[in-house]
Each structure stands twice: as C-alpha cells, then as structure tokens.
Amino acid sequence: MTDGGARYGDIMLRLPPWLLAIAERENPVFTSVEARMRFAIELAQQNVRRRTGGPFGAAVFDSATGHLAGVGVNLVEASHCSIAHAEMIAIVMTQQAVGHYDLGAAGHAYELATSTEPCAMCLGAIPWSGLRRVVCAAHGEDAAAIGFDEGAKPADWPGELGRRGIEVIRDVLRSEAQAVLQEYARSGGLIYNAQQPA
Amino acid sequence: MTDGGARYGDIMLRLPPWLLAIAERENPVFTSVEARMRFAIELAQQNVRRRTGGPFGAAVFDSATGHLAGVGVNLVEASHCSIAHAEMIAIVMTQQAVGHYDLGAAGHAYELATSTEPCAMCLGAIPWSGLRRVVCAAHGEDAAAIGFDEGAKPADWPGELGRRGIEVIRDVLRSEAQAVLQEYARSGGLIYNAQQPA
Numbered sequence: 239m240t241d242g243g244a245r246y247g248d249i250m251l252r253l254p255p256w257l258l259a260i261a262e263r264e265n266p267v268f269t270s271v272e273a274r275m276r277f278a279i280e281l282a283q284q285n286v287r288r289r290t291g292g293p294f295g296a297a298v299f300d301s302a303t304g305h306l307a308g309v310g311v312n313l314v315e316a317s318h319c320s321i322a323h324a325e326m327i328a329i330v331m332t333q334q335a336v337g338h339y340d341l342g343a344a345g346h347a348y349e350l351a352t353s354t355e356p357c358a359m360c361l362g363a364i365p366w367s368g369l370r371r372v373v374c375a376a377h378g379e380d381a382a383a384i385g386f387d388e389g390a391k392p393a394d395w396p397g398e399l400g401r402r403g404i405e406v407i408r409d410v411l412r413s414e415a416q417a418v419l420q421e422y423a424r425s426g427g428l429i430y431n432a433q434q435p436a
Numbered sequence: 437m438t439d440g441g442a443r444y445g446d447i448m449l450r451l452p453p454w455l456l457a458i459a460e461r462e463n464p465v466f467t468s469v470e471a472r473m474r475f476a477i478e479l480a481q482q483n484v485r486r487r488t489g490g491p492f493g494a495a496v497f498d499s500a501t502g503h504l505a506g507v508g509v510n511l512v513e514a515s516h517c518s519i520a521h522a523e524m525i526a527i528v529m530t531q532q533a534v535g536h537y538d539l540g541a542a543g544h545a546y547e548l549a550t551s552t553e554p555c556a557m558c559l560g561a562i563p564w565s566g567l568r569r570v571v572c573a574a575h576g577e578d579a580a581a582i583g584f585d586e587g588a589k590p591a592d593w594p595g596e597l598g599r600r601g602i603e604v605i606r607d608v609l610r611s612e613a614q615a616v617l618q619e620y621a622r623s624g625g626l627i628y629n630a631q632q633p634a
Contacts, residue, residue: 246459251447261444320564359560366518390596
C-alpha cells in the first residue's frame, strides 16, 4: 500500500518468552504493596539484563487477593511500537485475560505497580483502564535524569487521578527502581526520544 | 494464573475485516488535508454503521506524497482493550508496516488525521510516535457532548505539541465529524466511561 509495499494485518505484539513464562506461573500472590513493587522492579531489571527493552516494568494485581493479573515491560524498540510501554502492556494483558476493557467492572479492584511513574500517555490511559490504584517507585524525574522524556503531564497528576476515584501511592522502593535506571544507562542501553523538531 | 485460570500469550488486537480491506487497497493517495480528513471521518462512520466500535476514525499519511500509511477505528469494546482508540490503532499499524517505532526516523514526515481531537492518552502518545503533524475535525467537547470523557489534557495542548515540533491543524470538516458523533448517539451506541469512583 505504501511505496515500500507494506503488508497489513491484525496488530500483534510479541512478548519476550521469559516474560510469558513469568505470567504463566501458577497463581502467585503478593500480599504487600512492597512485595508487588519489588516484583515490578524485578521485571524492569530482567528487561535490562536480558536486553529485551528499556528499564521499565509494571504489573497488575487483584487488590483484594494479591493475585498477579498481568505483567509488562518496555518493548518499544523490539516490537517497533512506540506505545509499548510497560504499563500499557500490563494493562492490555490483564484486560485480554479478564475479557473486558474495564478492569473495574463488576466491582473488581485491580491495581498497577509501576517501577517508574507513568509518562503522559500511560497517565492518560489509566482512567480508561478501570484500575483503582497506582503504585509508583522511581519518579518521572529519575527517568528524565538518564535522558527519557515523560511528556506534558498535569502538575498535580496524582490529584487528577484521585478526582477520578484512583488512589496513587508514590515512593515505594524508589531507590531500588532508580538503581535499575542507572544500570541501564551504564550498560549503554538505547535512550530513545523519537520526536526531534524537523 | 488468576482465580479464573486465565491464559496468557502475545498481545493480539483483531481488526475488523472491512478495515483491513481498506488498508490493503493498492496505494491510495490523498493530496489535500480535506481529502485526508474526509477519509478519516468515513472510517468513523463505517465503524458506527457496521457496529464494530465507537464513532472515531483516524488515518496516517505520508505528508509529502499523500500515500495512506495506516488506518484505525475505535475497537475498545470488541477487543477488550481500553487503549484501542482510533489514533493508537492507526499509529501502531503504521509503525508495524514501516518496521520502526519512530515514524520520524530517516527524515520521514507522517501526519495523523483524526475525526475527533485526541484524548489525554492519545495526546500523550503522539510525541513518542514520531508523527510530525496532527489534523483534527471534531473538538474534544463535541465528544464530551454525547458523553465521552477526554481526560486531563493541558489547556494549550496544540502549543505543547508545537513545542515538540509537531504541527496541529484543527477544525477541518468539524461539522461532518460532529454528524458522525450524533449518529452514534442516536443509534444507541455504547458510551463507555470505565472509571466510576468505587
């Protein structure tokens, strides 16, 4: 269709086999906020060490039971997809497993643990997802410190989510998540920021 | 893994066959901004009439040649995926066809025509995509008028994109796009707004 004769089809994002293996483990339960965040940071670290993408990890949990419901890591480069941020992958994996676009349907309460605070896109996606809580480790400025852009976010973004009934908890294991960002920068990982003025 | 024994796999978004058939037409060219927008609005209208999703359509074009590069419609409900907005589908389809997460790589200039101005999520996604221009028809408030939420956007969102080298053109065929929103509302289409305070 384009000059290069591109072919079109259903949209497919292949996940790294190590990530799918983790998702398919039998019914793991994470009872504390810290345990949930430690798991999200471990995903970020594995993504760096296995060289499957950027230094970001996220996971969705059933808030009441602590059951793991979905996982994600940054897959932008390998999947040729600028929206494949860790939070987006975790949200979509959970919704596809649950079979509904609204994770808050039928009174369910799901929460997202993300190793770095959401960028403007992921922040905008959260209200549409039906998530009830977002737990964050590293700050957006920690990602900016190694060169990543977080986009134009409302100054009081936790307040904006709060007004939509979504609780935000920050600074859970921040230093552990910062260490993963630093490890990625030291390893020479790609710091992509697509948009440069023409 | 969850209580319901959910199964996990690669992320797959199935596109309606009518949309894929349009994407695979041979090398169509749209020379004017209005022609590009008319096509995006036609996608929105087809999505309503075929009952495959919400009243939103988008398309990506090579700015220099006018070749169609990717298409999208709202597929949230059918695909069980809250991020499946028209703009996101069009961006990802284009990136997968081009084989790069940055549509601005190698000096290329691609533009997005969207039948309604982007919500907070899609707005946040635009700088990461490498798009150089965004053309809009209906305003966010036109979607809000039939019950859709557009999220927390910066007051001067065109200026925010402009500062990143992305041109914004508004009000192209607005009334035609408004008519599709109104047709959807009259037809009793689902107006989903996932997040309700618990």
